[in-house]
Amino acid sequence: MIDAIAIAGLWTSVGLIGFSYLIYPLVIRGAAQLLGQPTLPVTFSEDAWPRVSLIVAAHNEEAVIDQRIKNALETDYPFNRFEMLVGSDSSTDRTNEIVADCEDSRVRLLAFEERGGKASVLNRVCPEATGEVLVFSDANTYFHPDAIRHLVAILLAPGVLGVCGRLMLVDDKNTANADGVYWRYETSIKKAEGQLGAVLGANGAIYAIRKEHFVPLPSNTIIDDLVGPLMAKLRHGGRLVYAPNAVANEEAAHDLRAEFRRRCRIGAGNFQSLKWLWPVLSPTRGWTCLAFFSHKLLRWVTPHLMILAFVSNLWLASRPFYAVLLIVQVLFYAAAIVGPRFASLGKSWAVIRLAEMFVAMNIALLVGFLRWLRGDLSGTWRRTARREATSSIALGATNADG
Known part of the structure; x- marks a missing residue:
């Protein structure tokens, strides 16, 4: 037995x-x-792109936040239709100072004295965004110049609720990191799920959703990029898809x-x-x-x-x-x-x-x-x-x- x-x-x-x-x-x-429906990007005239708000939650990110801002401002998205909001979660280093010193009026700092966590930051920052489209990222992530255009062009296709971009892990020598095989395996699955409108959540480094579809996150949410998109899907319906041409880089873990x-x-x-x-x-x-x-x-x-x-x-x-x-x-x-x-x-x-x-x-x-x-x-x-x-x-x- x-x-x-x-x-x-x-x-x-x-x-x-x-x-x-x-x-x-x-x-x-x-x-x-057999059954997938590739999502075709929407085309816009240069003056018809929707306004976008790039949202970054940060806590003591003085080592990377200046470069993150510079990278964001190098986007090829229309100048007057883009803003960047940095939500500082009780940072005690120079993060707030660095963001506040940025002379570009498209960059805004929202500094919170009480530590609340990333979900709390997103819940407080998103209502302040002026964009029709919210693009989420991390302080140590760097977008390719056309990444936001690719996200938006897919997001505004019929039936699409949210879009997850492609994250590339790189090391100091600008080469594929040792975990590349696993990442390619996961990426192939995500591509297939995307063709079926079944991407599971997103990647916190690069994803987008319409502001009207943002669902406030429960307090103490740990995995915001899984919970947020799927809660939005449960409430609003629609497809969560993958945009492989919307590319971001992030340093592979060294610690x-x-x-x-x-x-x-x-x-x-x-x-x-x-x-x-x-x-x-x-x-x-x-x-x-x-x-x-x-x-x-x-x-x-x-x-x-x-x-x-x-x-x-x-x-x-x-x-x-x-x-x-x-x-x-x-x-x-x-x-x-x-x-x-x-x-x-x-x-x-x-x-x-x-x-x-x-x-x-x-x-x-x-x-x-x-x-x-x-x-x-x-x-x-x-x-x-x-x-x-x-x-x-x-x-x-x-x-x-x-």
């Missing part, structure tokens, strides 16, 4: 993980090719501990979001329901499934087939453990790197789940240490993919 339960637990776990990471991507790409903390925080936010987004799981939501279940929910519970698979396999190890399977699991986790050591020696193999990424990502998800269980859900964030922006990142790399 126990053996039967262990076998069921093992293969159910492996099957669900395999479905999320291997089968679903094939299904969604196939569906996109691995800080990046792990960030992923743990996101993990907690994933489970927090279910409080508001559970209606997305209704079958009446069509492709969005399938995408949310397969691309989000199953991945959030993958660490639990990995534990179940290992424990079940351990129980069955007296059987030759399952003993071999257990060895495979042990070798996989061993590769993840030794991966950083190889990297420190200047050696790296794609398989080992992917194992390391997969395990680290799921440990962070598990830690985030435990934080969610104990109610550790603050909407404020600890700023990741920034290095001053380099011109290669700010001006745009062409050989990294995200």
